[in-house]
Amino acid sequence: MDIDAIGDRRLRADRPALAAAGAPATHCPTLLERYHNVRAASLHLASPLSAEDQCVQSMPDASPIKWHLAHTTWFFEALVLQPHVAGYRCFDPRYAHLFNSYYVSLGSRHMRALRGLLTRPAHAEVLEYRNYVDGAVQSLLRTGARNDQVEALLELGLNHEQQHQELMLTDIKHAFYLNPLRPAYRPADASRSGQPAPLRWQTHEGGIQEIGHAGEGFAFDNEMPRHPVLLAPFQIASRPVSCQEYLEFVHDGGYRRPELWLSDGWDLAQAQDWRAPLYWEPDDGGGFNVFTLHGLQPIDPGDAVCHLSFYEACAFASWANARLPTEFEWEAAAARSGPRAICGSVWQWTRSSYDGYPGFQPFDGPAGEYNGKFMVGQLVLRGGSFATPPGHVRITYRNFFAPGARWQFSGLRLARDV
Amino acid sequence: MDIDAIGDRRLRADRPALAAAGAPATHCPTLLERYHNVRAASLHLASPLSAEDQCVQSMPDASPIKWHLAHTTWFFEALVLQPHVAGYRCFDPRYAHLFNSYYVSLGSRHMRALRGLLTRPAHAEVLEYRNYVDGAVQSLLRTGARNDQVEALLELGLNHEQQHQELMLTDIKHAFYLNPLRPAYRPADASRSGQPAPLRWQTHEGGIQEIGHAGEGFAFDNEMPRHPVLLAPFQIASRPVSCQEYLEFVHDGGYRRPELWLSDGWDLAQAQDWRAPLYWEPDDGGGFNVFTLHGLQPIDPGDAVCHLSFYEACAFASWANARLPTEFEWEAAAARSGPRAICGSVWQWTRSSYDGYPGFQPFDGPAGEYNGKFMVGQLVLRGGSFATPPGHVRITYRNFFAPGARWQFSGLRLARDV
């Protein structure tokens, strides 16, 4: 087994964003330090973008960068400061309506599809809002009013903000893609992955495996409780599918052969005229370029293929005489190899529908709306991408999206029965 | 444990249709006899309906009765007669396009949403088509050209037709509901269920359970392979949720409390203004009547509640401090009680997404499109309804629909953790 061979593979075309999200810490930072670091990382990610850039929303599924910056701030205000700091005075009571995403228990919410019309509050006002809330949170952390509940909510808030950091990149990428000028988020470097590493099959003997989070350290409610699952023996690939492999699928008529596709996927692919992953564009020579955070680039064959829907991932797997792993198989394999080896450049679709684990309990209070109410109609992705903040990756982590979603950094890793 | 107490509960309001589908056989019928019986049952179900009634399609998800009669016939023609009877001549080669539902490998298909415009072929021509194909199948069965493969395909065709028999009832019910005259499919009788039986919780100790079909007897590919699943201890209710219990949920604001609902479900309920199950209509006194195959009727409190979406089933379970069982829990419970006890008047939503079992292999050939390509975006229902033909019910049977579907005979049985 050589799972390490893919450990540091990155989606090079999009890579420069990584540093922005903050380097791994060399000591165990305090909660206050981490609060500072995470909040700063969001601003760092926004820094190449103008106020105009930060205002637009390219589709209802995406949000403006400014909205991400404000919403993550509101999260601290609404879940930590208002309930736990006596006499806390909101920065602007109207912001709750604007920046509440989906917390019904916390009051009314602006229509999601209209987030891009919020030219007011201005970008500068949102930065003020961040400063104001940051000051209040730092006071809370310094003055000892903190307690376990407050610390847990702050942890949740930081992990929540880290999730939005990745979304900031996926969302601005999508917005820039719809601009015929095809702007670059950051300048490109010249490095190339070259050829993909050889793909190896790693065998897992199956049996009863413990799945999910337990013990110290933060985890979302949907990663718990840890529980046993019975697995049949299986094999899993040593790395995600590469662009080169996916090109073969495309050139072999993968987008023209309904027998490879789930029925819903085929219908969607026809309706939207899919012929390659999102962001791939035919070049003049029968190949493809790909739109990246650095603008339009040649495809790098060694990169992990990215911006696939679940449907495309399934069709590819079918073409390759393989299948997607279940999320349990993925986690069992990851438990051997460790996150550095198995997580990597792209999120990996699994064939597991997103549901609560046996005995699942949502977080208490408003945070109970965080995960549980979305447990239908979505598929689990595992791993993490180049854009996932360091420290936010763990092998029990469950990402989830609808099967037709393509604007995330989503690829696949193959599995098969023994 | 008293699971038998609910064994013969039927959805009385819709009950008379049951006899139509044929009484349980008292000896083991031959394949020829079963072919005759199943085909006759379809015509019997259509018999109260005029040619006009049989032509309409109330929504793209439903099909005209005449189309059901023709499509099930085409299934035998295309999968059995054409490939396996030398020199077989199609009744009308244009019918393949009209009556192929979704078999891409078998050629072009008429647009699903336009099935209701097929006034031609006329009803009488479709009956001729049935006779023609029946004659050819009976010849095949009598003259010895039959073999294992042919018999397996005929079995599949009969089970396929039985599935459509239930759909004939759900589809005509929906069409009649959209007619302001609210016609009755059959006259009503006067019997009433009265009060529901007391609900008891039956405990299952969990552990490794064998799930799925094995051995003799027909099963669909999606019921196989039989495989072990590890279950935690759980409790399951002794009967489905009754109309009386569901009325309490409605009167307790169940349709106005988002905290009880999955997010997608709440959105759909608002968009379509749901206030009660499909076919329930407010009466003048704050209660409800219900549209049935016998026309509009008072609600019978002891009946199993029916025509729920998955979302409503989940919201009810949440309100009742319980949950839906997984399909594995359901099957494990059913393995104790037997199909007569646990299957019954309504299909029962489970919380399990419809997916292939480990090692799933679709049927060979065109029949491979029967189930596998739909394994995304749907939830499994178990049990069977008053309208499921006798002999078509088994504890490994997996029905499946999208979570918003309400026009099936779908209710729920509660479960909870121990």
Add this chain to the structure above:
Amino acid sequence: MDIDAIGDRRLRADRPALAAAGAPATHCPTLLERYHNVRAASLHLASPLSAEDQCVQSMPDASPIKWHLAHTTWFFEALVLQPHVAGYRCFDPRYAHLFNSYYVSLGSRHMRALRGLLTRPAHAEVLEYRNYVDGAVQSLLRTGARNDQVEALLELGLNHEQQHQELMLTDIKHAFYLNPLRPAYRPADASRSGQPAPLRWQTHEGGIQEIGHAGEGFAFDNEMPRHPVLLAPFQIASRPVSCQEYLEFVHDGGYRRPELWLSDGWDLAQAQDWRAPLYWEPDDGGGFNVFTLHGLQPIDPGDAVCHLSFYEACAFASWANARLPTEFEWEAAAARSGPRAICGSVWQWTRSSYDGYPGFQPFDGPAGEYNGKFMVGQLVLRGGSFATPPGHVRITYRNFFAPGARWQFSGLRLARDV
């Protein structure tokens, strides 16, 4: 001027329907005779169709034949019998909801798009309904309770039914077109128009012209009051545009040249992928066949081109360096040539928006909803088609449809400035 040259041109492919609508009378029939004739003509038009055929609705703009038969009957019941026959008892009080088209003042109405689901009342019941109402009207006409108001309403009812007779043909043609079997309403004959007559330009000197209906004889409220209009000199073509001429437009890229089109028309043509008139289908040799009431037929070059939208008519006119006439120009030209010469095989789009004449007064009572409330967003067509009942054609007649409508028997006659 030789406007007579086109007087008896008919859309031959659809011609046999004409006789069905009744031959011109050779004496002046009584109101009772006309009532009988018009009502019989509707049944005659429906006679080639099965109960299934008469039940379907191919799109919201069209209605089922059975609905036409019932609605025209309800019109007599609701506007004549109920208000004017003491003690009249409705055939079925529920029919008012089902068969009221758009008369808000006459109560609730079934949703237009769901008319095709009305398998009940059955076809036979609708025929009974017609008999019942016919009996009551005939009694009214025979027993002297009639008066001017009643006679005027009966006249309106007959003209209303004649309008629906043409719609019965346009609607069943559209429904049959969406059936892949492409059924024929009636068998075809073998006659052909051959080459179109030479097109001549007829000059009109302009000046003040009296427009609209005055004097004896029935006319709709929208044809009145007769009033003067000032016209500039113009020329108008001696016959409608032929299929041969339209083919030249098609072959000259007419559907690929936006500069010929109105902006809305171009957008619609692109969205719906128009490449020829509705019902034209490419044959294997670069030409077209056309779907008619006799099934698919070769294009007859001398026929008037038909099933054009207003947008196509304008684009053709632009291509031909001409324009559409205004409805006033058309009527002024027709006043010279007479209806037999200028009305003919197809309705003729004019460039005039449908609006009330100066001093327009709607009919009194519910009949006031007949025309006036539709006076926006539609264009006037003049003339009449092969399917317009004899006796229903007059030069002041104003037909009107939305500019994108193509399922009517609509063509064009060119005009140009002098």
Add this chain to the structure above:
Amino acid sequence: MDIDAIGDRRLRADRPALAAAGAPATHCPTLLERYHNVRAASLHLASPLSAEDQCVQSMPDASPIKWHLAHTTWFFEALVLQPHVAGYRCFDPRYAHLFNSYYVSLGSRHMRALRGLLTRPAHAEVLEYRNYVDGAVQSLLRTGARNDQVEALLELGLNHEQQHQELMLTDIKHAFYLNPLRPAYRPADASRSGQPAPLRWQTHEGGIQEIGHAGEGFAFDNEMPRHPVLLAPFQIASRPVSCQEYLEFVHDGGYRRPELWLSDGWDLAQAQDWRAPLYWEPDDGGGFNVFTLHGLQPIDPGDAVCHLSFYEACAFASWANARLPTEFEWEAAAARSGPRAICGSVWQWTRSSYDGYPGFQPFDGPAGEYNGKFMVGQLVLRGGSFATPPGHVRITYRNFFAPGARWQFSGLRLARDV
């Protein structure tokens, strides 16, 4: 006749924008002076708005302010500089695709609905673009290469930019309205109109009237040729309908009485739940406030009612036992009273469909797409609003919008038959 009484009525709530568009000149400015003034006025109108504000698009019918600034610049570049200045080098060749609105003959165009995603070019770049083009135009005007054709195109460009100046205000108003913070474009002043002036009916004796533009001075192609029209006698109101009068209509159930409405209008009003003009909002006391360019304000009863669709204007007129004037009646009345008297605070819907005058000829070249291709499905408005730039108002001017459009400064003036 006292038509002057309303001459200086302004929509006070929105008034401050007026000065921005430039005061009427006291001498006859040169083309160069006017170029400078009109271009400066656009920037002045944009000056209260941030770069973010100028980037958003609230609906496909509206455009971002930045886009207006760039598009009007492109118009000069594409129609004047590129064809008429030898060696002219485009500021950025990619802008043609971005800022071409609908000129098919000038190449590809960005999708209209996506204009709000154009965060690039940045606001500052668009200002540079304006400077660049302004420099080139000024050189052209100063160096004598100018000729009649160039001057005519520059005139067209200036009139075009003035049209966009009004749209800038209607579009930003709509965008701000969809922001729950309801920002103000400019601060309000405290003046109020108070009670409306008494409405008087002015009689016009009809007869042949010359309609349309002739002689010196700029006019759009759709105002020509001047031609005679025959009018019946009519009366027209001395001022537009006031908010007070419209409130009576609202309180009298105007939005709940289908008999007052055109059928299409009623359907749209129901579908969009109209209960008052756009921007009117119920206050707590049974009255209304109105959203203006100064934020939410009490209704001023003497103001002309504004932001009506054609449908609402017709329904009000019907309720008032009157009708809308035709555009010819309006112009004939205006020819007596002069533009200062009849044009005013709001555009006035007429009942005339937008069509070419007899003998209409579009401008030559690309400018031919300016008006002619939109001559279907729209109604003419006459007059001008408080936001129409001084010098852009004339009695032959024809504005036009679809009948459901409400975001323009559109009201009505009543007319009636004598």
